[in-house]
Amino acid sequence: MGSGSSGPYGGGSTGSQPYAPSYHVESSMKKHDIENCAYIGDTQGDLEACREANIPFIFCGYGLGQAESYDEKIDSIDQLLEM
Numbered sequence: 001m002g003s004g005s006s007g008p009y010g011g012g013s014t015g016s017q018p019y020a021p022s023y024h025v026e027s028s029m030k031k032h033d034i035e036n037c038a039y040i041g042d043t044q045g046d047l048e049a050c051r052e053a054n055i056p057f058i059f060c061g062y063g064l065g066q067a068e069s070y071d072e073k074i075d076s077i078d079q080l081l082e083m
Contacts, residue, residue: 044067
């Protein structure tokens with residue numbers, strides 16, 4: 001496990017994951033037979049994983065990170081219900 005926040009693949013946003021973040025997105029989609037989804041995140045790394053996996057990125061404006069672009073932005077979790 002990496003030194004960042006622990007998650008299902010070890011590591012966190014510290015870059016300590018053994019594979020690129022897009023690998024985890026793509027492999028999870030394949031494993032669960034998902035064809036249409038979006039990724040909700042708050043970092044540039046999240047954005048880059050989405051672009052590499054060719055899925056929409058929903059930026060959490062209330063998170064701690066930043067991203068240079070996004071497909072949609074939410075400022076509270078309640079806004080997901082409106083999408």
